Amino acid sequence: MFAVEAKELRKVYGKEKTVAVDAVSFSVKEGELFGLIGPDGAGKTSIFRMLTTLLLPDGGAASVAGLDIVKDYKEIRKRLGYMPGKFSLYADLTVEENLNFFATVFGTTIEENYHLIKDIYVQLAPFKNRRAGKLSGGMKQKLALCCALIHKPEVLFLDEPTTGVDPVSRKEFWEMLKRLKAQGISILVSTPYMDEAALCDKIALIQGGKILSIDTPNAIVEDFPNKLFALKGDSMYLLLQAANTSNFVEHAYAFGEYAHVILKDNISSEDLLLDYLSQEGFGALEMKQIVPSIEDCFIRLLR
Amino acid sequence: MKQFLSFVRKEFYHVLRDRKTLFILFGMPVVQILIFGFALSNEVKNSKLLVFNQAQDEASAKLINELEVSNYFEIEKVVGSYSEIHQTFKQGDIRLALIIPANFGSDLAHQNKASLQLINDASDPNTATTLNNYVNIIVQDFLAQNYPSAKLPFAILPQTRMLYNPQLQGAPNFVPGVMAMILMLICVMMTAVSIVREKENGTMEVLLVSPFKPILVILSKAFPYLLLSLVNVTSILLLSVYLLDLPIQGNIFMLYAVSTLFIITCLSIGILISVLTNSQQVAMLISLMGMMLPALLFSGFMFPIENMPLPLQVISNIVPSKWYYIMVKGIMIKGLGISSLLKETAVLVFITTVVLIISIKKFKIRLA
Numbered sequence: 001m002f003a004v005e006a007k008e009l010r011k012v013y014g015k016e017k018t019v020a021v022d023a024v025s026f027s028v029k030e031g032e033l034f035g036l037i038g039p040d041g042a043g044k045t046s047i048f049r050m051l052t053t054l055l056l057p058d059g060g061a062a063s064v065a066g067l068d069i070v071k072d073y074k075e076i077r078k079r080l081g082y083m084p085g086k087f088s089l090y091a092d093l094t095v096e097e098n099l100n101f102f103a104t105v106f107g108t109t110i111e112e113n114y115h116l117i118k119d120i121y122v123q124l125a126p127f128k129n130r131r132a133g134k135l136s137g138g139m140k141q142k143l144a145l146c147c148a149l150i151h152k153p154e155v156l157f158l159d160e161p162t163t164g165v166d167p168v169s170r171k172e173f174w175e176m177l178k179r180l181k182a183q184g185i186s187i188l189v190s191t192p193y194m195d196e197a198a199l200c201d202k203i204a205l206i207q208g209g210k211i212l213s214i215d216t217p218n219a220i221v222e223d224f225p226n227k228l229f230a231l232k233g234d235s236m237y238l239l240l241q242a243a244n245t246s247n248f249v250e251h252a253y254a255f256g257e258y259a260h261v262i263l264k265d266n267i268s269s270e271d272l273l274l275d276y277l278s279q280e281g282f283g284a285l286e287m288k289q290i291v292p293s294i295e296d297c298f299i300r301l302l303r
Numbered sequence: 304m305k306q307f308l309s310f311v312r313k314e315f316y317h318v319l320r321d322r323k324t325l326f327i328l329f330g331m332p333v334v335q336i337l338i339f340g341f342a343l344s345n346e347v348k349n350s351k352l353l354v355f356n357q358a359q360d361e362a363s364a365k366l367i368n369e370l371e372v373s374n375y376f377e378i379e380k381v382v383g384s385y386s387e388i389h390q391t392f393k394q395g396d397i398r399l400a401l402i403i404p405a406n407f408g409s410d411l412a413h414q415n416k417a418s419l420q421l422i423n424d425a426s427d428p429n430t431a432t433t434l435n436n437y438v439n440i441i442v443q444d445f446l447a448q449n450y451p452s453a454k455l456p457f458a459i460l461p462q463t464r465m466l467y468n469p470q471l472q473g474a475p476n477f478v479p480g481v482m483a484m485i486l487m488l489i490c491v492m493m494t495a496v497s498i499v500r501e502k503e504n505g506t507m508e509v510l511l512v513s514p515f516k517p518i519l520v521i522l523s524k525a526f527p528y529l530l531l532s533l534v535n536v537t538s539i540l541l542l543s544v545y546l547l548d549l550p551i552q553g554n555i556f557m558l559y560a561v562s563t564l565f566i567i568t569c570l571s572i573g574i575l576i577s578v579l580t581n582s583q584q585v586a587m588l589i590s591l592m593g594m595m596l597p598a599l600l601f602s603g604f605m606f607p608i609e610n611m612p613l614p615l616q617v618i619s620n621i622v623p624s625k626w627y628y629i630m631v632k633g634i635m636i637k638g639l640g641i642s643s644l645l646k647e648t649a650v651l652v653f654i655t656t657v658v659l660i661i662s663i664k665k666f667k668i669r670l671a
Contacts, residue, residue, distance in 0.1 A: 088505035
C-alpha cells in the first residue's frame with residue numbers, strides 16, 4: 001500500500017480557468033521521504049491542499065493512507081499531520097499552550113507521544129513559556145512540526161517547511177525529518193530549494209502544475225544526458241551572452257559565480273569554445289567539467 | 304468534551320491577552336451607561352428658579368422647600384417686586400419665575416383654593432413645557448400631602464399618572480436600549496471577527512485538518528463570548544440599579560434568561576457573518592453597518608417605530624434588538640412575566656433557528 005497515491009490530479013481556479021495542477025500523478029511508499037521540488041507558483045500548495053482534504057480536486061483521484069481524499073476525508077483528517085506553508089499557530093499562545101491545544105484537539109496528550117517530538121522539543125523547552133509569535137523563524141517551524149506530529153500521524157505533509165529559515169536551522173530541520181522517517185512515518189515535503197532535493201528518497205520536479213520528472217535524486221542526476229561544464233571569466237554577463245550566441249553551445253546559464261554550459265555534442269568540444277571566446281577578447285577563462293546538480297536537471301527539463 | 308473545554312480555554316487566552324479588545328469589551332458598557340445616564344439626558348435638572356413670595360407664610364415656605372429638594376430646581380434668587388423679575392430674565396440667569404400671591408396660605412386653608420403664577424423663559428419651548436410639568440407635579444404632590452380637600456383653580460383637573468416611570472426619567476428607556484446595543488455589538492462583531500481571524504491566520508487550515516468537528520470549532524468560539532456578554536449584562540444591571548437608581552421590577556432570572564436567548568441570537572448572526580466572509584475587515588464592516596445601524600434605528604430606543612413609514616416598520620420586525628428591547632423594558636421597568644412576552648421570545652427563537660441553519664448549511668468543511 002502507498003502512503004500517498006495521486007492519479008491525474010487536477011485543480012483549476014477561478015473564472016479564467018487557471019490550471020494550477022495539471023494531471024499530476026505520483027506515489028509515496030510507506031516510510032518514504034518524498035519531495036515535491038519546484039519554484040513558487042508551481043502548484044505545490046494546491047497539491048498539498050487537495051491531499052490534506054482541504055480542497056476538492058477538479059479531476060483525477062488520490063488516496064492517503066489508502067483512503068480516498070474525497071470520500072473518506074474525515075478518517076484521513078485523523079491520520080495525517082499537516083504543516084501549512086504559512087506559520088499557522090496561535091501567536092498569542094505560549095509554546096507549551098500551543099502544543100497542549102493541538103494535542104487535545106487530536107485527542108491525545110503531550111506525554112503520550114513525547115518520544116516522537118522529544119528531539120525537537122528539547123530545543124524548544126527553554127522557550128516553552130514564550131509566546132509563539134515571539135519565536136525566531138526556525139523555532140516557529142520546529143514548534144509547528146511538533147504540533148503536526150503530536151498525534152503520531154501516519155503521513156506527514158510539510159508544505160515548504162524551510163522557507164524563510166536560516167541555513168543552519170534548515171539543516172537541523174532535515175535531520176529531524178530523517179529521524180522521523182526512521183520511526184516509520186511517511187513524509188511528503190515540498191520545497192523551492194533545490195539543494196534540499198538531494199536529502200529526499202525520491203523527488204518529483206514540478207513546474208506550471210505539471211510534473212517534469214519523478215525519480216530518486218541520484219537517478220535524476222544520472223539521467224542528465226550531456227556533459228556539463230562550469231565556465232568562468234572576466235565580465236561574466238558578456239561572456240554568457242557570447243557563449244549563448246556562439247555555434248558551439250546548446251545552452252549556457254548563470255549559476256552562482258559560474259556559467260553552466262551544455263555544449264552541442266556532435267560538433268563542438270570545450271577547446272573549440274575556449275578558443276572562440278578568447279578570440280572574442282575574453283580573458284581569465286576557466287572551464288571544467290562538473291557533475292550536474294538537481295538544479296541543473298531542473299533547468300534542462302524546463303527547456 | 305475535553306477537546307471542547309481545551310478550545311474554550313484557548314479562546315479565553317486570546318481574549319484575556321488582547322488588552323485593547325478586553326478594555327473595549329468591558330469598558331464600553333460602563334462608558335455608554337455613564338454617557339447616557341449623565342450626559343445625553345433629556346431630563347432638565349437644576350433649573351434656576353426665581354421666587355417672588357408675597358405671602359411669606361408657612362404654606363408658601365413649604366411649597367418652596369418642596370421645589371428646592373426636588374433636584375429639578377435650584378432657587379437662584381428671591382425678589383420683592385415684579386420689576387426685578389423681568390430684569391433677572393433679561394440677564395438670562397433664570398429659566399422660570401414663581402409668584403406666590405399675598406394670601407396663599409389662608410386662601411388654601413379657608414377657601415380650599417389658591418392661585419400661583421409661573422413665568423417661563425420660552426426661548427426653548429420644550430424646556431419651558433417640561434419645567435411647567437415638573438412644577439405642576441410638585442404642586443399636586445404638595446396639595447395631596449398637605450391639603451387633601453383642596454382644589455386648584457381648574458374647573459376640570461386631569462388626573463395624570465405616569466405609569467412605570469412617574470418622574471419621567473430617561474434611564475428606564477435607555478438602559479434596555481444600551482443593553483441591546485452592547486450585546487449586539489459584542490456578540491456579533493467579536494464572534495465574527497474571531498472566527499475570521501483564524502481563517503486569515505491560517506490556523507483554520509490546521510483545525511480543519513484535525514478530527515475536531517468543524518461545527519464544534521464554531522461553537523467553542525461562540526461560547527466564551529456568551530459568558531463575557533453575561534458579565535456585561537451584570538455590569539450594566541449593577542450600574543443601573545446602584546448608580547442610576549433604576550430598580551429591576553420583574554424577575555431577575557427571567558431577565559438573564561431573556562438576555563441569554565438574545566445573546567445566542569446575536570452569536571448565531573456573528574457565526575453566519577464569519578461563515579460568509581474571509582477577512583476581518585469585511586466581517587467588521589458587515590457587523591457594524593449591517594448590525595449596529597439597524598440596532599440603533601429599529602430597536603425603538605432612539606426613534607419610535609410607530610412614526611416610521613410602513614416598509615421600515617415591517618423591516619424592523621427582523622431586527623432582533625427590537626424584540627429584546629421590548630422584553631427588557633417589559634421585565635425591568637414594567638415587571639411583566641414571561642406570559643406577556645411569549646411572542647417576542649418566539650420571534651427570537653425563530654430568528655436564531657433560521658440563522659443557525661443557514662450557517663451550518665453554508666459552513667465550509669474545506670478551504671474553498
